[in-house]
Amino acid sequence: MPNLKSKRIRRSKKTRATIAELGVIRLSIHRSNSHIxxxxxxxxxxxxxxxxxxxEPDVKKEIKAGGNVEAASIIGKRIAEKGIKFGISNIAFDRSGYKYHGRVKALAEAAREEGLKF
Structure with missing residues (x-):
């Protein structure tokens, strides 16, 4: 019987194959219990x-804990700012097999608000 991690990796492979066909920059995320x-x-x-x-030291000063929705939205804003600095606006969102819910959703919505399009 496959475990949860192997199921997530299988789902992420499907997503990455689809994104590879598009040929665009991808925003890939990883989450653990403590960080994103x-x-x-x-x-x-x-x-x-x-x-x-x-x-990152700058982010650690702003947040209390790294494994919550607040921290995820801060990371979404930071990655969007860095992407726009490099001239990237259109991307594909790779949720790495995680559900689009909670921290993953908060990161994606914060990145959209800052100007990334996906």
Whole structure:
């Protein structure tokens, strides 16, 4: 019987295959119980353009805990600002097999509010 992690990875592979066909920059996220991470990835050149996480010193000062909706929305704003600084506005959102709910949704909505389109 497959465990939860293997199910999530299987779902993420499907999403990434679809995004690869589009050929756009993707906003990939990862969440743990304690933190949330976001990366803008260019799959054509295999490069990470920008990243943001709750482990960054500037963010740690702003938040009480890294594993809540408030922290996720701050990371969404930071990754959007960094992406716009590099001239990126149209992206594909890669939720990495996680449900579009809670922290994942908060990060996505904050990134949209700051100007990323997906």
């Amino acid at each position: 991470y976001a990366q803008l990835i260019d799959d054509k050149n295999n490069k990470i353009i920008a990243s943001a996480s709750t482990l």
